[in-house]
Amino acid sequence: MKIMTAAGQREKAVSTAGNAITEGVIWKQLLLFFFPILFGTFFQQLYNTADAIVVGRFVGKEALAAVGGSTATLINLLVGFFVGLSSGATVIISQFYGGQRAKRVGEAVHTAIAFSLICGAVMTVVGISFSRMALEAMGTPADVMADSLIYLRIYFVGITANLIYNMGAGILRAVGDSRRPLYFLIASCFTNIVLDLILVVGVGMGVAGAAVATVASQIVSAVLVFLVLTRTDKSFKLQIRRIHLNPFMAMRIVRIGLPAGLQSVMYSASNIIVQSSVNALGTDTVAAWTAYSKIDSLYWMIVSALGISITTFVGQNYGAGKMDRVKKSVFVCLGITALITVLLSATFYTVGGSIYLLFTTDAAVIAKGMEILHFLVPTFLFYICIEIYSGALRGVGDCWIPMIMTAGGVCVLRVLWVLLAVPQHPTILMVVFSYPLTWALTSVLFNIYFFWFSPLKKFEVRLPRRRRRRRAA
Numbered sequence: 001m002k003i004m005t006a007a008g009q010r011e012k013a014v015s016t017a018g019n020a021i022t023e024g025v026i027w028k029q030l031l032l033f034f035f036p037i038l039f040g041t042f043f044q045q046l047y048n049t050a051d052a053i054v055v056g057r058f059v060g061k062e063a064l065a066a067v068g069g070s071t072a073t074l075i076n077l078l079v080g081f082f083v084g085l086s087s088g089a090t091v092i093i094s095q096f097y098g099g100q101r102a103k104r105v106g107e108a109v110h111t112a113i114a115f116s117l118i119c120g121a122v123m124t125v126v127g128i129s130f131s132r133m134a135l136e137a138m139g140t141p142a143d144v145m146a147d148s149l150i151y152l153r154i155y156f157v158g159i160t161a162n163l164i165y166n167m168g169a170g171i172l173r174a175v176g177d178s179r180r181p182l183y184f185l186i187a188s189c190f191t192n193i194v195l196d197l198i199l200v201v202g203v204g205m206g207v208a209g210a211a212v213a214t215v216a217s218q219i220v221s222a223v224l225v226f227l228v229l230t231r232t233d234k235s236f237k238l239q240i241r242r243i244h245l246n247p248f249m250a251m252r253i254v255r256i257g258l259p260a261g262l263q264s265v266m267y268s269a270s271n272i273i274v275q276s277s278v279n280a281l282g283t284d285t286v287a288a289w290t291a292y293s294k295i296d297s298l299y300w301m302i303v304s305a306l307g308i309s310i311t312t313f314v315g316q317n318y319g320a321g322k323m324d325r326v327k328k329s330v331f332v333c334l335g336i337t338a339l340i341t342v343l344l345s346a347t348f349y350t351v352g353g354s355i356y357l358l359f360t361t362d363a364a365v366i367a368k369g370m371e372i373l374h375f376l377v378p379t380f381l382f383y384i385c386i387e388i389y390s391g392a393l394r395g396v397g398d399c400w401i402p403m404i405m406t407a408g409g410v411c412v413l414r415v416l417w418v419l420l421a422v423p424q425h426p427t428i429l430m431v432v433f434s435y436p437l438t439w440a441l442t443s444v445l446f447n448i449y450f451f452w453f454s455p456l457k458k459f460e461v462r463l464p465r466r467r468r469r470r471r472a473a
Contacts, residue, residue: 021176021316022098026325026332030309034336036178037305040169043182043189045297050189051210054196062144063207071148073268074134075155078127079162080264082119086112086167087311088257091394092249093174093236094315101319102235109171109229110242111249116167118245120160127156147207154208158215161222168225173312175236184224192217259403260394266411277418277431284362285428288369291359295352295373299344299380306337307391314395327456330392337384345377352377368428375429379436385443386410389450398455405449409442 020029055063089112096104131152132145140148165188169181192213199209229238278289310333317325348355352373356366390402417434451457 022320034309036182040182041301081261084261084264085257087260088253090170090174095319098316098319105235111246114245116163120163151211154211161218164222184221188217188221259399270411287365307387310391311395314392348377382439389446405445410438
């Protein structure tokens with residue numbers, strides 16, 4: 001009979017009763033966890049688009065450029081980096097929660113919130129102080145500079161609320177709750193739309209009104225997630241007096257999350273360079289590429305949600321010591337992703353022309369867009385191993401090697417292709433060939449690493465030996 005010490009009993013205070021992630025049917029639980037994340041991503045896109053639609057229609061093109069363009073790039077760069085960092089908290093909390101280590105769950109939660117508050121304070125000061133410098137460095141046109149500066153500075157005043165929501169949502173997903181972050185995002189999205197209409201259209205505040213609406217809606221989502229964390233009776237309960245930065249936990253968060261944050265930054269940088277090459281090919285090509293990007297964003301929302309799902313799924317089962325479920329879940333998730341990819345690619349390929357009509361009726365733009373779409377969508381399958389394997393490896397705390405492979409295989413190689421090969425044959429297909437080329441090569445690297453060198457392979461070798469030793473004893 002297994003005897004548990006008092007300390008062990010305290011650590012086991014998190015009950016696994018009802019924890020379907022470590023006990024339920026794998027494919028069902030993956031899908032139940034995946035769909036709320038997918039819908040949340042959709043509402044995030046709607047949330048980000050609301051300001052642009054309202055100011056573009058009711059204020060003017062300068063206002064539209066002010067809330068998009070350079071400001072959007074800067075915001076996405078900084079927030080994307082933080083979201084990557086916060087994934088470190090999601091991973092360690094999911095491992096502790098799956099392993100029933102209640103004390104560690106509590107320490108990680110309070111450190112994660114303290115980390116968000118500190119990052120928010122730093123971003124506020126840096127953002128307000130260096131907004132003008134950053135906008136000028138990006139070549140922001142003079143006629144939109146004033147509005148861009150207003151929007152950015154108001155946004156940075158309230159950025160802490162954004163970080164609190166993202167961290168709190170990550171904590172809830174880490175313990176298997178992907179629904180409430182979705183509900184909070186929906187509430188925030190509709191708050192933003194209503195306030196946009198009131199402040200921009202009704203009151204006539206222009207770009208400042210859009211910025212205030214965005215900050216207010218982020219405060220709503222932050223308050224909602226804060227209330228849930230403070231009112232729960234489970235191990236991830238947040239107590240204000242206990243919020244502090246535990247150095248050990250903070251280092252673990254940064255160690256696991258930093259690669260994801262850097263990867264987000266490098267993706268943004270490589271896409272900026274790709275966009276520069278597209279810009280040199282003329283207005284029709286730029287318009288076609290822009291419309292295509294809106295169409296294929298649906299696929300990237302789906303595959304990203306599956307990557308987040310497998311990270312939490314692997315993290316909890318890894319923490320619980322259920323390595324068989326860890327490995328099975330990875331291959332089940334790969335199968336689900338492959339099936340969705342084939343179906344969606346076939347749909348895009350078949351009805352893509354009709355979808356383009358939502359964005360433009362220009363025949364030349366649609367023809368160029370279909371050329372891009374017919375070339376790229378059949379190659380989506382090359383990408384799925386990168387997303388699912390990196391998500392799974394992040395779940396066991398292996399982040400740096402996947403980041404290096406992604407950075408080198410996708411970002412660096414893509415930039416080299418655009419800088420060296422595209423000038424020799426400056427066509428749109430030559431530019432977009434950089435995507436399947438880098439996906440395929442990086443997928444090969446991921447498969448080699450995953451099956452021969454990753455921590456999951458090492459566990460696969462050691463686990464039977466441990467079982468043999470127990471039987472011998």
